[in-house]
Amino acid sequence: xxxxxxxxxxxxxxxxxxxxxxxxxxxxxxxxxxxxxxxxxxxxxxxxxxxxxxxxxxxxxxxxxxxxxxxxxxxxxxxxxxxxxxxxxxxxxxxxxxxxxxxxxxxxxxxxxxxxxxxxxxxxxxxxxxxxxxxxxxxxxxxxxxxxxxxxxxxxxxxxxxxxxxxxxxxxxxxxxxxxxxxxxxxxxxxxxxxxxxxxxxxxxxxxxxxxxxxxxxxxx
Numbered sequence: 001x002x003x004x005x006x007x008x009x010x011x012x013x014x015x016x017x018x019x020x021x022x023x024x025x026x027x028x029x030x031x032x033x034x035x036x037x038x039x040x041x042x043x044x045x046x047x048x049x050x051x052x053x054x055x056x057x058x059x060x061x062x063x064x065x066x067x068x069x070x071x072x073x074x075x076x077x078x079x080x081x082x083x084x085x086x087x088x089x090x091x092x093x094x095x096x097x098x099x100x101x102x103x104x105x106x107x108x109x110x111x112x113x114x115x116x117x118x119x120x121x122x123x124x125x126x127x128x129x130x131x132x133x134x135x136x137x138x139x140x141x142x143x144x145x146x147x148x149x150x151x152x153x154x155x156x157x158x159x160x161x162x163x164x165x166x167x168x169x170x171x172x173x174x175x176x177x178x179x180x181x182x183x184x185x186x187x188x189x190x191x192x193x194x195x196x197x198x199x200x201x202x203x204x205x206x207x208x209x210x211x212x213x214x215x216x217x218x219x220x221x
Contacts, residue, residue, distance in 0.1 A: 011120035031085035041208035044131035052142020063102035
């Protein structure tokens, strides 16, 4: 299914502060500032995952990417660090990856990952083939859910801002799907076993990274 053209559903890119001279101590942590210059399968997946579970700050003196994950998914955040660099620290609920780099943040903003994403949603990049599927899988690994109702009935759901949920549903093109809104969050749900299996097969049938526990559920479908 081809990607849609530009839509007013998505916010325009924010204006970023002008570059300023670097201050403070020299950087001691290796950072891959060009991680998203080429969106191959791996980079496209992690971009999708950051769309869902990451956030960026773009302020003078504070340019950073931050991703929080539960401790059960620590290996996943370590895999992301292998691509972008940065440091992982513990939080009260799990692990946090922090990457301080203006160049990396600028690239992410140009690809639709905007600061204050709870109030504005950037448009995903135009991708084809396996990078496109990987991006969608990254989104789903961040904001999607697979489960077996009563231990045997496959179901799937995806939630987020209405703009990105509607876009995701059009892109995966799996029906029937139902919607409900709660505040500023929209939920898409595939309650049919056939639809849930088709979604899982599409998302996890291709190459590239994946969240291990969701990929295992997809196989169980």
